[in-house]
Amino acid sequence: MRENGVLDRGSHEAATRRVVLVTALALAGVAVVLLTVPQALGAQRVLGIAQLISFRAPLAIGLGTLALLVCLIATVRRRRRPVFARGLALILAVGAIANGAVLVTRGSAGEALPHGDLVVMAWNAQGGATSPVEVAQVAGASRADVVSLPETDEDAAAEVARLLAQQGISMTPHTVRAEGEYDWIPTSVLIADDLGDYEFDASAGTTPGLPSGVWKKTAGTGPASIVAVHPLPPLPDTMGGWVAGLKWVAGICISSGSDVVVAGDVNATVDHMAGLGTDGHLIGRCDDAALETRSASSGTWPSDAPSWIGSPIDHVLFGSSWTAKGVRVVDGDPGGTDHGAIVVVLDRR
Numbered sequence: 001m002r003e004n005g006v007l008d009r010g011s012h013e014a015a016t017r018r019v020v021l022v023t024a025l026a027l028a029g030v031a032v033v034l035l036t037v038p039q040a041l042g043a044q045r046v047l048g049i050a051q052l053i054s055f056r057a058p059l060a061i062g063l064g065t066l067a068l069l070v071c072l073i074a075t076v077r078r079r080r081r082p083v084f085a086r087g088l089a090l091i092l093a094v095g096a097i098a099n100g101a102v103l104v105t106r107g108s109a110g111e112a113l114p115h116g117d118l119v120v121m122a123w124n125a126q127g128g129a130t131s132p133v134e135v136a137q138v139a140g141a142s143r144a145d146v147v148s149l150p151e152t153d154e155d156a157a158a159e160v161a162r163l164l165a166q167q168g169i170s171m172t173p174h175t176v177r178a179e180g181e182y183d184w185i186p187t188s189v190l191i192a193d194d195l196g197d198y199e200f201d202a203s204a205g206t207t208p209g210l211p212s213g214v215w216k217k218t219a220g221t222g223p224a225s226i227v228a229v230h231p232l233p234p235l236p237d238t239m240g241g242w243v244a245g246l247k248w249v250a251g252i253c254i255s256s257g258s259d260v261v262v263a264g265d266v267n268a269t270v271d272h273m274a275g276l277g278t279d280g281h282l283i284g285r286c287d288d289a290a291l292e293t294r295s296a297s298s299g300t301w302p303s304d305a306p307s308w309i310g311s312p313i314d315h316v317l318f319g320s321s322w323t324a325k326g327v328r329v330v331d332g333d334p335g336g337t338d339h340g341a342i343v344v345v346l347d348r349r
Contacts, residue, residue: 021084028088032095035059036102039274045243050234053271054311056099056297064096106270107294108308109342113142113326116345118223120289120316122148123330124230124265125156126337127185132156136163138330139190142343145222147171147190148263150210150230151337157188164190174200176213176228187211187264189228196220204252207231207245209238212264214252223322224259227252233267242267246283250276253284253317261346262286262317265339269312270296286317289324289344298329300340307331307340316344323347 038044038053052059067089074085113119121144123135128151139147139160149157157173164171171190177183187210191198197219204214212229231245232238246268253260266273270291273283282288290296290312299310307329318324323346330341 025084025087025091028091032063032091032098035063036095036098039271042275044271044274045234045239045246047234047236047239050239050272054234054269054313055299055309056103057299057309060096060099060103062096063092063099067092067096103297103308105294106291106296109290109295109298109327109329111328113328113343113345116325116347118146118261118322118346118348119144119343120146120148120261120263120346121341121343122150122263122265122314122316123341124150124314124337124339125152126339127151128153128156129338130336132159132163134336136160136167138341138343140164140167140169142328142330143169144190144343145192145195146226146261146263148228149188149190150228150265151185152188153186154188157190161190170194172198174198174213174215174228176200176206176211178206178209178211180209182209182211185210185230187213187228187230189213189215189226189263191215191222191226194220195222198222198226201225204255205248207248208241209245212245212248214256223261225252225256225261227256227260227262227264229262229264229266231267234272246273246276249286249317250278250284253281253286253319254278256319258285258319259321260286260319261322263315263344265313266315266317267313268315281320283317286319287324289316289318289346290327290342292324293327295327295329298327300329300342302338303331303336303340304338310340314339314342316342316346318346321349323349 070089170193175188198215201214209232232241234242298307300314
């Protein structure tokens with residue numbers, strides 16, 4: 001009886017261990033899915049997941065490194081649960097490969113830009129860390145028609161316009177400010193006079209916290225609506241405002257019609273925008289220039305990291321009246337803003 005009792009107890013413990021190990025593998029599999037295709041489970045804007053998927057290249061490297069470590073440990077301790085170790089290593093390796101495949105599929109930005117009907121530039125100047133001189137140099141070299149400048153005040157925007165005028169580029173600066181806690185962080189936009197006349201649409205509202213603005217064309221040949229955006233970042237205490245900001249962008253991309261161009265620091269990758277689109281578009285009825293031109297793996301933040309490892313959170317979005325032809329990410333002064341500039345060429349359909 002005692003021997004049978006010991007055997008039963010041993011069998012029960014072994015079965016319990018198997019259940020625990022299978023459960024652990026299942027949880028590891030779910031975690032890898034969340035870090036690879038979070039939109040499949042609606043987790044792309046969930047705290048923790050949202051931050052990790054912002055950096056797919058480091059994520060792929062990290063998962064691959066963990067897979068190798070598990071294999072190494074399994075080799076050294078080859079008598080201790082080898083099936084579990086191999087299963088875990090396989091799951092981690094699949095996650096690494098899948099994240100790498102996403103990066104390869106999305107492609108990287110090139111150095112040269114084609115000619116087109118509209119050149120749009122977005123650059124978060126980080127409250128003046130990047131000077132108007134440098135902004136004007138990049139905008140002038142790109143022959144930009146629209147320059148979206150989050151964290152740039154009225155004086156800096158006016159100075160950029162003055163410097164561009166010296167290059168023969170006539171642009172009108174506009175600035176919008178938030179109310180309340182973030183009233184010291186403005187968003188500016190410069191619009192080429194050749195595009196026509198634009199006026200601020202106060203009725204369109206703004207993103208919560210940090211300011212965004214909509215400018216409507218009153219005369220001319222440019223886009224019917226130009227939107228400079230800067231939603232809150234996805235920090236633990238601003239997740240609600242961040243999601244609301246993305247939903248505001250989605251709404252503007254519907255209410256503004258097909259002839260809309262949106263540019264700025266969106267504080268989100270295309271993964272975060274998943275599920276916010278309508279009629280097959282990425283967000284609202286807008287599409288992303290980098291995604292459309294297979295340049296969406298080139299990061300713009302932080303600017304002191306190589307673009308292949310950074311997070312692509314600065315965007316140019318557009319309605320169906322436009323199509324994207326090319327994207328370039330421009331590194332700034334290492335001592336300046338923590339964002340790189342993104343320059344996009346669009347054509348009218």
